[in-house]
Amino acid sequence: xxxxxxxxxxxxxxxxxxxxxxxxxxxxxxxxxxxxxxxxxxxxxxxxxxxxxxxxxxxxxxxxxxxxxxxxxxxxxxxxxxxxxxxxxxxxxxxxxxxxxxxxxxxxxxxxxxxxxxxxxxxxxxxxxxxxxxxxxxxxxxxxxxxxxxxxxxxxxxxxxxxxxxxxxxxxxxxxxxxxxxxxxxxxxxxxxxxxxxxxxxxxxxxxxxxxxxxxxxxxxxxxxxxxxxxxxxxxxxxxxxxxxxxxxxxxxxxxxxxxxxxxxxxxxxxxxxxxxxxxxxxxxxxxxxxxxxxxxx
Numbered sequence: 278x279x280x281x282x283x284x285x286x287x288x289x290x291x292x293x294x295x296x297x298x299x300x301x302x303x304x305x306x307x308x309x310x311x312x313x314x315x316x317x318x319x320x321x322x323x324x325x326x327x328x329x330x331x332x333x334x335x336x337x338x339x340x341x342x343x344x345x346x347x348x349x350x351x352x353x354x355x356x357x358x359x360x361x362x363x364x365x366x367x368x369x370x371x372x373x374x375x376x377x378x379x380x381x382x383x384x385x386x387x388x389x390x391x392x393x394x395x396x397x398x399x400x401x402x403x404x405x406x407x408x409x410x411x412x413x414x415x416x417x418x419x420x421x422x423x424x425x426x427x428x429x430x431x432x433x434x435x436x437x438x439x440x441x442x443x444x445x446x447x448x449x450x451x452x453x454x455x456x457x458x459x460x461x462x463x464x465x466x467x468x469x470x471x472x473x474x475x476x477x478x479x480x481x482x483x484x485x486x487x488x489x490x491x492x493x494x495x496x497x498x499x500x501x502x503x504x505x506x507x508x509x510x511x512x513x514x515x516x517x518x519x520x521x522x523x524x525x526x527x528x529x530x531x532x533x534x535x536x537x538x539x540x541x542x543x544x545x546x547x548x549x550x551x552x553x554x555x556x557x558x559x560x561x562x563x564x565x566x567x568x569x570x571x572x573x574x575x
Contacts (some may be wrong), residue, residue, distance in 0.1 A: 287365040290411035295358045302351040312363035321357030338400035347389045372429035380461040397438040401495045469531040517557040
């Protein structure tokens with residue numbers, strides 16, 4: 278289980294002062310191997326070397342975001358300065374949450390992103406958020422999981438908007454891909470209410486057959502499979518991350534009967550909730566996570 282007292286195992290925040298020499302930062306190292314990282318370069322130049330790709334030159338003011346699968350190093354030139362922050366998958370799960378924008382943020386968070394050219398306006402918007410993230414971690418007396426996750430959510434929203442993804446999403450409404458995207462957004466908001474697929478289809482303005490066809494052709498899953506996978510993913514995270522009882526988790530996920538929740542969970546995962554939690558605790562000690570977090574929800 279994770280508590281605020283262990284926040285430094287799940288987040289990092291550093292301000293790198295200008296130096297007289299070149300510095301190399303290896304992001305996926307030791308404790309930080311599975312962290313999502315962001316570099317906000319405020320002065321000077323740097324080179325970002327991604328595994329299997331040509332090195333990328335960065336000129337301040339600029340931002341680079343790297344998910345865990347992007348194995349990379351940052352070479353900060355003499356005189357360069359900026360923030361380096363990182364967060365574990367568990368923090369990212371809380372940051373992305375389950376609101377209308379969550380699906381889009383989840384997709385955005387899975388790919389590296391870099392500013393095409395220096396953008397002082399975007400950096401100025403992000404700078405107080407990143408500085409607040411670093412300041413929160415720097416004070417052991419108040420370092421809070423909730424505050425760090427909140428900063429991370431605001432940072433993701435700012436990155437997503439700076440990338441132009443919000444505007445592109447608005448332009449892209451219409452057609453099968455948009456129906457699928459909006460369905461997933463509605464599921465994020467309402468999966469605890471156990472609404473019927475007919476209700477979702479009605480809100481989307483399509484027939485249930487049309488929704489089934491879109492989900493099957495795009496993802497190879499039916500609408501109800503996607504809905505159930507989202508419920509299972511949330512159950513896994515709560516069993517892994519919280520000390521709540523199975524009944525409390527069942528209630529929080531909208532099940533009227535914890536026995537039915539247990540049967541549902543076992544049918545989908547092969548484990549009862551209690552056994553899954555026990556396995557999660559054992560795997561935590563060996564740094565292996567049974568759930569891959571938000572990525573479990575396709």
